[in-house]
Amino acid sequence: MKIIAHRGLWKTKREKNSLLALKIAIEYGYGIETDIRDYKGELVISHDIADADSPLLEEFFRDYQQMGSSAPLALNVKADGMQGSLMQLLKKYSIENYFMFDMSIPEMVLYKKYNINYFTRHSDIEEKCVLYEDSIGVWLDSFYEEKWLKVDIVKNHLQDGKRVCVISQEIHGFDENPMWEMLREVACYEESLMLCTDKPKEAEAYFNGED
Numbered sequence: 001m002k003i004i005a006h007r008g009l010w011k012t013k014r015e016k017n018s019l020l021a022l023k024i025a026i027e028y029g030y031g032i033e034t035d036i037r038d039y040k041g042e043l044v045i046s047h048d049i050a051d052a053d054s055p056l057l058e059e060f061f062r063d064y065q066q067m068g069s070s071a072p073l074a075l076n077v078k079a080d081g082m083q084g085s086l087m088q089l090l091k092k093y094s095i096e097n098y099f100m101f102d103m104s105i106p107e108m109v110l111y112k113k114y115n116i117n118y119f120t121r122h123s124d125i126e127e128k129c130v131l132y133e134d135s136i137g138v139w140l141d142s143f144y145e146e147k148w149l150k151v152d153i154v155k156n157h158l159q160d161g162k163r164v165c166v167i168s169q170e171i172h173g174f175d176e177n178p179m180w181e182m183l184r185e186v187a188c189y190e191e192s193l194m195l196c197t198d199k200p201k202e203a204e205a206y207f208n209g210e211d
Contacts, residue, residue: 001187003203004031004074004196006171007047017045019055023063030200031072034060036086037079043089047078061093070097072194074119074139074165077103083114090116099163101139105130119165122157124148137163137192146174151185158189168197180206 008021009028015021017034022045025032035047036057044054064073075086077100090098100111101119111118112134120129123141132138138157142148146169157164166183170176180203186193187207197203 001183001190001207002031002072002194003200003207004033004072004165004194005200006033006168006196006198008032008034009200017047017055019045019059019063022060023067025200026064026067026069026071028200029071030204031074031194032064033074033076033196035076035078036082038082038085043082043085047076058089058093061089061095064095065093073098074194074196075100077101077107080104080107083110083116087114087116099136101165119163122153135162137165139165139167141167142169142174143172147178149179149182151182154183154186154193158186158192163192163194164189165194165196168195168199168203170198171196183207 005025007016008018009025010016010021022032022034034045037044037046037050039050039054043057044050045057045060046054073095075098099117099119103111108118108131112131117136119137119139120132120135121139122129124143124145129138140149154164168176169179183195195203
């Protein structure tokens with residue numbers, strides 16, 4: 001299983017989505033989940049409304065390339081109309097192991113049209129996956145029902161040939177341990193299964209059997 005560091009590797013909330021937190025996560029070999037918006041004609045990294053202090057996405061992509069990383073990038077789309085600029089940056093920095101997710105349905109149609117890698121969603125409030133057939137994977141989330149995700153849901157998507165990224169339960173304030181125990185049943189899908197977590201070091205130890 002590939003570990004995805006949720007907004008980088010950080011110790012305090014203020015460090016989330018900082019270039020330093022993202023760079024440290026890359027140094028540890030983790031994949032990255034981060035949030036993308038536009039600000040004054042530039043693509044930036046920001047979960048909330050962007051401002052002048054938001055890091056430039058291009059700086060992160062440059063670090064990623066210069067560090068020789070090929071770890072997966074989960075890019076959370078927080079604004080519309082960014083396809084052209086994203087395509088330019090992905091090409092400029094030769095980034096291939098990436099996917100976009102969380103965009104609106106009309107935007108997802110455009111990502112499909114331009115052949116940009118995207119994940120569809122499946123969660124306790126989204127029973128059907130939009131544009132499933134053309135997606136390269138599925139983002140699995142649980143907002144309200146702590147025990148909604150079952151191993152059969154994960155297996156079915158994997159058997160459909162989809163990559164799967166599961167949101168770890170601590171991100172929503174739940175206990176992550178029951179989910180992690182369940183995921184051990186499918187952790188053998190090393191190339192296709194990812195876990196997005198605020199606790200990447202702990203997850204790496206857990207799934208490597210270092211109890």
